[in-house]
């Protein structure tokens with residue numbers, strides 16, 4: 247009894263000390279926020295408090311049930327990761343183009359003005375990436391799992407980025423095209439054998455991971471459907487370690503690998519497996535590196551493209567002995583695998599659900615695929631000839647990324663004061679302020695995208711070549727006219743992609759020096775997968791007894807709306823397995 251009392255006393259004292267300290271920090275941050283001169287809202291817990299991240303939504307949604315102001319206040323509105331998904335464009339509609347959320351750890355300045363955002367991206371030195379968030383996303387993992395300590399900033403990063411850019415080249419894209427087509431086709435066949443399936447989320451992740459293992463390490467893994475997967479041996483498989491680490495990234499960052507490896511703790515088997523994956527990851531990297539190095543020494547690199555061999559070669563060619571060390575190559579390979587895996591997979595999952603609810607867009611897409619690819623088997627598809635012509639596949643990617651932007655980005659002022667013009671105001675931003683682009687606003691507001699801004703409509707991205715030089719207003723009118731217009735099929739060869747209303751209105755791959763180096767890679771794999779899935783097949787929501795097709799589609803739209811969130815590190819459909827889909831052969835569209 248005495249022990250329990252002592253423990254409770256310690257817990258209470260620590261809790262009280264934490265509350266006092268947090269309140270003091272919150273007060274100091276509030277005073278700083280007032281200097282910026284934009285509306286301010288206060289929340290008591292940092293969004294990125296690692297323990298809070300594990301329980302935030304559950305706590306907030308429970309408190310929301312309370313009546314009146316107890317359930318509806320700044321805490322329940324803003325104090326969880328992904329609040330903006332639920333809030334939509336409302337916060338900026340109420341508070342203007344910029345506002346601050348004050349938390350005990352930092353002030354978060356949200357900006358929704360495209361011009362100001364582009365300005366911020368251009369001034370990369372004044373507004374560097376906030377590395378704490380990238381630690382949470384990619385680089386923390388790299389540090390925890392490899393010996394690489396220099397991933398995220400400075401000269402070293404610039405050199406690394408130059409090498410990464412030179413390796414993610416057309417040779418790589420060509421390889422990605424054929425591997426993605428192969429795997430996409432196997433995935434389509436697998437869904438066809440099932441008829442009704444619930445594994446889109448898992449299966450798209452398998453596909454994008456296998457594309458990456460081929461591109462990065464030259465390992466060609468056949469597609470494995472979720473329900474037919476053999477349990478991998480944790481100690482043997484590279485794929486197992488990579489997938490386990492990626493799937494449990496938040497967990498590993500919160501508790502550290504040493505927790506899962508500690509043999510004295512009575513951990514369940516799945517947790518033990520996380521420990522094994524962390525330990526084995528470096529060993530696998532080391533094996534793959536040695537293999538690539540041997541290939542390099544035997545001069546087999548030219549014909550045998552992989553990103554790893556390409557990186558070794560680029561590091562050697564870089565002259566003056568400056569290149570990536572072995573540790574840096576591991577780190578870079580992990581960052582690429584990590585950054586390129588779930589991003590594309592989550593977007594694919596969203597797109598497949600959107601398409602399931604939207605048979606007209608599927609027909610629109612299939613017409614293009616049939617026209618460009620004809621009946622040719624996938625082995626005869628040609629990256630250079632076919633990829634640039636598949637405008638509608640690309641429009642589906644652009645539109646899905648517009649409405650469901652998976653990677654949240656944060657910049658900051660670091661240790662200096664900065665000014666930034668937002669609309670008609672010049673903001674004085676104190677050191678240490680975090681700045682986040684309000685994607686939802688710039689990507690989804692009707693003032694930029696027209697009255698149908700909130701809808702998923704890939705057709706908005708496609709226009710006829712001859713309409714390309716029109717004014718933004720004319721383009722907008724054209725977009726609206728295009729919707730549902732079957733006549734356009736007659737002019738399909740004339741189709742091109744429209745740019746967004748302005749550059750700052752489309753930030754899905756980011757902008758500036760630290761934008762996504764895998765943009766083209768993701769576009770190529772996307773188009774190849776879309777083509778294999780939708781030239782010969784179609785997807786529909788599986789219907790309940792007495793449910794009409796319209797009702798089933800409406801259910802899917804509602805599901806997408808309610809199920810979107812940050813279940814993992816990125817924005818995703820949290821439970822795609824809860825809505826069954828059916829996969830059938832397509833009756834040829836005329």
Ligand code: HEM
Nearest residue numbers: 581582585586589590653655754755756762763764767768
């Ligand atoms: C549609 C899919 C993708 C989207 C939407 C996307 C988006 C982004 C964004 C927004 C960033 C900046 C993150 C930040 O500043 O915090 C980023 C970084 C990065 N992405 Fe992508 N990405 C995608 C696919 C890929 C693929 C397929 C690869 C690799 C093949 C890749 C490799 C990277 C890397 C290495 C970085 C870090 C860049 C650096 O720090 O310099 N991404 N991505």
